[in-house]
Amino acid sequence: MSRIVFLEDRCKGCRLCIDACPAGVIRPSGRFNHQGYEVMTSGEGCTGCASCAVMCPDTAIRVFRTARTAEGGRA
Amino acid sequence: MNNPCNALPEALRPREGESLVFDAPAAQVDRPTHYCPGCHHGIAHRLVAEVLDELDATDRAVLVASVGCSAFSYDYFAVDALEAQHGRACAVATGVRRANPDSVVFTYQGDGDMAAIGLAESVHAANRGELITAIFINNTVYGMTGGQTAPTTLIGQITTTSPAGRRLRGEGGPLRMTELMAGLDGVAYAERCALDSVRHVRAAKKALRNAFEVQIRGLGFGFVELLSGCPTNWHMTPQAANRRIAEEMIPVFPLGTAKNLLDK
């Protein structure tokens, strides 16, 4: 599966990524970065569409896409 | 230019079978911004940086910064930059571009800066067809000074200086800069975009690219208005701010290309 990585020290907890994610896999983590912002976390089901990263005002998300070997195939 | 990715720890590098499909552009400086959570300046900065890289213009770009929340925009662009007085960015950019015709010059201005105190400088630079690109952030308030009425404030919108809601008579209506710019002969590209959704952000990037291309191809003044959120001064969450853009701003400030000489 594809995955996203949060640069947690850049995250300001605005949650725009949550609204942006068509797969609905992003949610608040309950953890705080050193600035006191609640950072996000990503669950299973990321498609690597990068919508979250496109909407992130802080360029705090990196997106890694896994090449699909077969339709529906997942690692 | 160093790709910030190279500095990332092991966990942030692509693994076997993965490709990095979203990374920070080289023209963007790898540092936290001073903007509030959910503020759209960060998105706009990144889009501009991506376009500069894609057009191979970063090395000859000069940013003319403005006054307002984005006064320190130069901290986030890895390009030569200078400071302009409040509202004068388009005039300063005129001087830079005329003195150094090989450069790619852009201004980055808010609605108070460009549409109020700097309206004359902006309109006349555009009318002269100066080969510069102006990026105009419309969030309907003065952000840095605390949410006062801007030329773009909506009718009925409550601000710190229009406590009863902005009234047309005496306080004026929301100034539509894109339409104004599109009406000028010197303008080669004018489009209004919004930064409230993935689809709109992707469209905004295309518009920014076009607005730089008209400069590089010598066609005239490039202008992009970006409807943006100011959750802090709108007193709402970033998510609610995005909804406000869609529901309240876009009906008043219609999106779309108002002028495009690229295909002619």
Next chain:
Amino acid sequence: MTASAYQDVIIAGFGGQGVMLVGNLLAQAGMEYGREVSFLPVYGAEMRGGTANCTVVIDEEPVGSPLVRTPLSTIVLNEPSLARFQPRLAEGGVQIVNASLIDRALVDERRRTVYIPVNDMALKIGSVKMANMVALGAWIGATGTLPLACVQDALNRVVDGRYAKLVPANAEALAAGYDFAKKQTA
């Protein structure tokens, strides 16, 4: 410097009488003659009352004040200019007065005056527009500050190239004024 090397003149008339052109011509000729010169057109309050005027100073050393309160000479082409500058003329100074437009009764008889019908003379030569040249010619004849030929030659630098064909007529106008003054003072 010798006292005689210094000369100044105020040239005044209606706007359109070519006051600035002859002032310019005189300064150009003075410069080409190797003198220090200044030409100052006068603006603002001084333009009220229907007169335009300029001051030309010619000297052997760099010009100090480009303005003079009591000029050593004047060229007055209309009545308001006479009223304004006749009282200011320095003692012993000379004034060139346009007889075509100014009543003789207004001329102070104690002043050294060349009373010359410059409009009429210019018309005879070909155009009333050259009245200013006739007047400057008379000034050259009366003061002897510069050789006539030097001023005539300077026309080639002062008159716009488009009007080069008018140079001979203007030179003739200068000469006519010069001769008139010479005869009168002879």
Next chain:
Amino acid sequence: MSDAPERILIKGNEAVAFGAVDAGCRCYFGYPITPQNEIPEAMSRLLPEIGGCYVQAESEVGAASMLLGACASGVPSMTSSSGCGISLMQEALSYMTGSMLPAVLVNMARGGPGLGDIGPSQGDYFQAVKGGGHGDHRNIVLAPATAQECYDFMFRAFALAFTYANPVMVLGDAVVGQIKEPVRRTPPPDALAPERLAELAAPWRVEGRGRRGPGAAPRLVKSVYLAEGTLAARNRQLRDKYEAMRAEARWIAQDTDDADLVVVAYGSIARAVRSAIRALRAQGAAVGLFRPITLYPFPDEGLRALAAARPGRRFLVVEQNLGQMVEDVRLALFGPAGRGAEVLFHGLMPGLLADAQTLEEPVRLALAGKEIRS
């Protein structure tokens, strides 16, 4: 005739334009205002011929802002205006000083305050010398009196602006701008070659970082310093620069050796004073002229030397204003390094034309130590 180049008869304003272009100026930004319109008119012809740029701005605010941008690019550039137009430029002027930019501004001053008139005036002395904008900005001020100096001082203005990375103002007036005089179009000895100006700007100009080679760090030209202590450091840097500029003070002293009275005057008024002094000396009066060429830095040392050389010597300041430079004369003579001297003042009203004869009487009164009524 000598080998010197031919003299041409041109206005002070035209001499400014020729001087600027010959000194290397390649961008001009301006807005029409009397009595300096011959400058933009000449520039609009001259600059395009040599690949330079002329822009008629939407206002003096716009013009000065364009100047800021061109100066930040390290290209010799200028603007010109008068009175109220210069007031509108004060914002950019302060920014350019704060950003350490080599701007050249010409003020062919007109009468004020307000819209005033279009005649000569020295009422802009304070604005030029003390700074009309905000913050501790100081600008070198040169005061030409002749058309030839209008030409020559443009070279000096660009040389000083680039040497100190600081704005320089050339302060004339309606007489200096409108007077037509012979001018030799040849660079004065203190000119810097345009290549030298470019060298001086090379370390700081914005140009697109790629011009400095691959991987060059971005540059920033700015005047804002918010972090604690940074504005203090910037102002210390400016103070040291202003101190260094003091070496650029220039003046002309004429007929002062035997003078019981030294008349202090600058610009067009100094010309009228010089003629008055010539006439008075012919009558045996012991009077001389001290003419500041730089109004900032003010030539304190020259004045003090005159006062020290002949104790009891009087000074008469003649200006076309209500008394502005006289304060600097008094500061020079009564300040920490001065030992004092009698300083009198005669003010010519803006809106009147100053001739030599009118000035003889006040000078005579000052010589006799009598009261002068302006």
